[in-house]
Amino acid sequence: MKVHRSxxxxxxxxxxxxxxxAFCLLAPSTTAGQKxxxxxxxxxxxxxKEHGKEARQPFINTDQGDLLLFVFLLAGAVGGFIGGYYxxxxxxxxxxxxxxKKNG
Amino acid sequence: MKKSxxxxxxxxxxxxxxxxxxxxxxxxxxxxxxxxxxxxxxxxFHWAAFxxxxxxxFVAYGLYRLGRLSAVDLSFKPLVGLMAAVVFIISCxxxxxxxxxxxxxxxxxxxxxxLVGPAxxxxxxxxxxxxxALFLAHGGLSTWGANLISMGVMGSFAGFLTFKALRSMKxxxxxxxxxxxLLADWATYFTTSIELAxxxxxxxxxxxxxxxxxxxxxxxxxxxxxxxxAMTAGMIVLLYKKRPDLLVKMKVLKAEExx
Numbered sequence: 001m002k003v004h005r006s007x008x009x010x011x012x013x014x015x016x017x018x019x020x021x022a023f024c025l026l027a028p029s030t031t032a033g034q035k036x037x038x039x040x041x042x043x044x045x046x047x048x049k050e051h052g053k054e055a056r057q058p059f060i061n062t063d064q065g066d067l068l069l070f071v072f073l074l075a076g077a078v079g080g081f082i083g084g085y086y087x088x089x090x091x092x093x094x095x096x097x098x099x100x101k102k103n104g
Numbered sequence: 105m106k107k108s109x110x111x112x113x114x115x116x117x118x119x120x121x122x123x124x125x126x127x128x129x130x131x132x133x134x135x136x137x138x139x140x141x142x143x144x145x146x147x148x149f150h151w152a153a154f155x156x157x158x159x160x161x162f163v164a165y166g167l168y169r170l171g172r173l174s175a176v177d178l179s180f181k182p183l184v185g186l187m188a189a190v191v192f193i194i195s196c197x198x199x200x201x202x203x204x205x206x207x208x209x210x211x212x213x214x215x216x217x218x219l220v221g222p223a224x225x226x227x228x229x230x231x232x233x234x235x236x237a238l239f240l241a242h243g244g245l246s247t248w249g250a251n252l253i254s255m256g257v258m259g260s261f262a263g264f265l266t267f268k269a270l271r272s273m274k275x276x277x278x279x280x281x282x283x284x285x286l287l288a289d290w291a292t293y294f295t296t297s298i299e300l301a302x303x304x305x306x307x308x309x310x311x312x313x314x315x316x317x318x319x320x321x322x323x324x325x326x327x328x329x330x331x332x333x334a335m336t337a338g339m340i341v342l343l344y345k346k347r348p349d350l351l352v353k354m355k356v357l358k359a360e361e362x363x
Binding site for chain 1: 141142143144145146147148179182183185186188189190192193196198200205206207208235237238239240241244245296300303304305306308313316317320321324325346347350
């Protein structure tokens with residue numbers, strides 16, 4: 001039973017990973033030639049440009065080649081670690097007990 | 105001893121898998137600086153200053169509330185830490201919307217507004233927006249106040265008030281969470297439209313420009329709002345199953361509802 005559940009978990013995890021990859025990588029190719037602009041580009045900056053306002057470069061411009069990929073990777077890893085750590089602190093058995101003890 | 109070992113294995117699993125999955129998701133979706141907040145330099149100086157000054161009392165009150173609640177209840181800090189991570193990750197993750205052919209992101213401020221209260225949720229959003237503006241070419245320092253008012257203030261209050269109102273009408277928790285997420289997302293983009301229209305209108309009339317921006321947002325934000333609603337409902341239900349006592353403590357639930 002335990003083995004079956006862990007197998008199911010692994011399969012679900014694999015499926016999520018596969019779907020995420022497929023959605024993000026294959027979806028743009030189905031609309032060949034189109035990119036996926038953010039609404040900042042397709043709405044905010046477009047309308048602002050029509051009214052004579054253009055976006056400036058950010059003060060620290062990380063939008064340079066693969067530097068942005070690295071920064072997003074770092075942000076995702078650090079954010080994910082912090083989220084996971086606190087989730088565990090809140091929902092883990094020891095976390096619950098420690099919180100109860102600290103609060104008396 | 106065995107339990108402690110199991111705990112360590114599970115902690116390790118969470119500590120390794122979650123960051124990797126998050127980083128993987130962010131990497132797959134990032135292609136350019138597809139920011140969804142108002143970019144640097146879009147708003148004229150006086151409007152940027154106005155939104156920044158307007159956001160100051162909200163941040164100050166949020167910091168005051170955070171200090172007070174953390175001093176009284178130690179379990180509050182991990183919850184705020186979790187919310188900070190959730191808002192940061194969610195609000196910088198561009199999600200492709202195939203029906204619109206563009207990307208946008210949910211805000212995450214509905215869930216934080218419900219769980220830690222709107223005042224502290226604003227502080228959480230302020231920090232997330234500052235890091236994004238500084239290092240991720242996402243939003244801007246001059247437009248930080250405007251983005252904070254739309255995502256932090258409007259998103260948090262819309263989510264919190266919707267949830268409270270629906271719960272007071274005895275509506276199911278998942279449905280209340282869904283509606284809170286949906287309306288918080290739409291309120292954020294409605295406010296962004298007002299900020300943008302008032303900032304760039306020049307001599308043009310305000311209302312037609314506001315409608316134009318709102319209509320342009322609809323194809324992307326309509327499905328994204330539904331996604332944000334589902335995420336908010338999912339997180340509340342998950343916390344209800346794992347820590348109903350925490351929801352009672354945060355006044356999300358009444359003690360008798362927690363069973």
